[in-house]
Amino acid sequence: xxxFDKFKENKFSRLKCLNALELKILxxxxxxxxxxxxxxxxxxxxxxxxxxxxxxxxxxxIVEGFYHTGNFKNYLKRMFVFALISELPFNLMAGGGLIxxxxxxxxxxxxxxxxxxxxxxxAKEKGRLxxxxxxxxxxxxxxxxGFITFVDYYGYGIWMVxxxxxxxxxxxxxxxxxxxxxxxNWYMIGGLVFQIPAFGRVWQIxxxxxxxxxxxxIWLYNGKQGPKNKALQYGCYIFxxxxxxxxxxxxxxx
Numbered sequence: 336x337x338x339f340d341k342f343k344e345n346k347f348s349r350l351k352c353l354n355a356l357e358l359k360i361l362x363x364x365x366x367x368x369x370x371x372x373x374x375x376x377x378x379x380x381x382x383x384x385x386x387x388x389x390x391x392x393x394x395x396x397i398v399e400g401f402y403h404t405g406n407f408k409n410y411l412k413r414m415f416v417f418a419l420i421s422e423l424p425f426n427l428m429a430g431g432g433l434i435x436x437x438x439x440x441x442x443x444x445x446x447x448x449x450x451x452x453x454x455x456x457x458a459k460e461k462g463r464l465x466x467x468x469x470x471x472x473x474x475x476x477x478x479x480x481g482f483i484t485f486v487d488y489y490g491y492g493i494w495m496v497x498x499x500x501x502x503x504x505x506x507x508x509x510x511x512x513x514x515x516x517x518x519x520n521w522y523m524i525g526g527l528v529f530q531i532p533a534f535g536r537v538w539q540i541x542x543x544x545x546x547x548x549x550x551x552x553i554w555l556y557n558g559k560q561g562p563k564n565k566a567l568q569y570g571c572y573i574f575x576x577x578x579x580x581x582x583x584x585x586x587x588x589x
Contacts, residue, residue, distance in 0.1 A: 352560030391549035418442035
């Protein structure tokens with residue numbers, strides 16, 4: 336490694352100040368803001384604007400978890416169990432009742448994502464050509480699977496996980512992340528727009544496009560896990576169904 340490369344590495348490593356736990360807590364707070372907007376504090380649109388950043392951070396951490404887990408089956412099983420636990424609270428929040436088949440909670444999105452990541456890892460073992468073909472196939476299949484299962488963020492959510500997977504450990508992977516996040520969130524999802532007057536004109540910004548800003552904390556990730564114990568691990572999992580249940584009940588009885 337040249338002196339310049341060492342200088343560049345040291346310079347940017349000092350900017351990487353967030354460990355995995357801190358990144359997850361940030362995502363949980365942003366998610367809470369978004370869910371508060373949709374249930375008990377309607378009209379405060381800034382809550383859902385910053386809430387757009389939550390999903391990409393979780394998607395990034397799913398890839399990190401996939402690479403660092405010592406037992407993929409247990410990781411997937413834990414995700415699936417909490418997806419089942421979360422479904423009734425999610426139905427109450429999203430649909431107002433115990434049954435809401437048209438939208439499944441985000442943990443099912445991540446369960447599907449993990450299965451597709453595992454398939455790609457298997458394909459990678461069989462050579463570059465097989466991996467390229469498998470990647471193309473997974474993008475097509477996952478997009479339709481995400482829609483027909485009605486998981487949160489549909490196929491777009493699985494695609495975001497795939498982008499973080501494909502960009503890991505490759506030169507200029509951040510460019511792939513940036514391009515992928517802009518394409519998926521800004522152009523494919525889009526959604527409602529808000530206007531920002533600047534530089535003599537009014538800019539039309541799609542609400543979901545704000546998710547691209549999630550790359551800022553993601554790029555500040557230092558690769559370290561941070562404090563780890565069972566209480567913290569399961570506390571982060573439990574937070575999801577618990578907070579949506581509380582918000583759903585508050586909204587129902589207000």
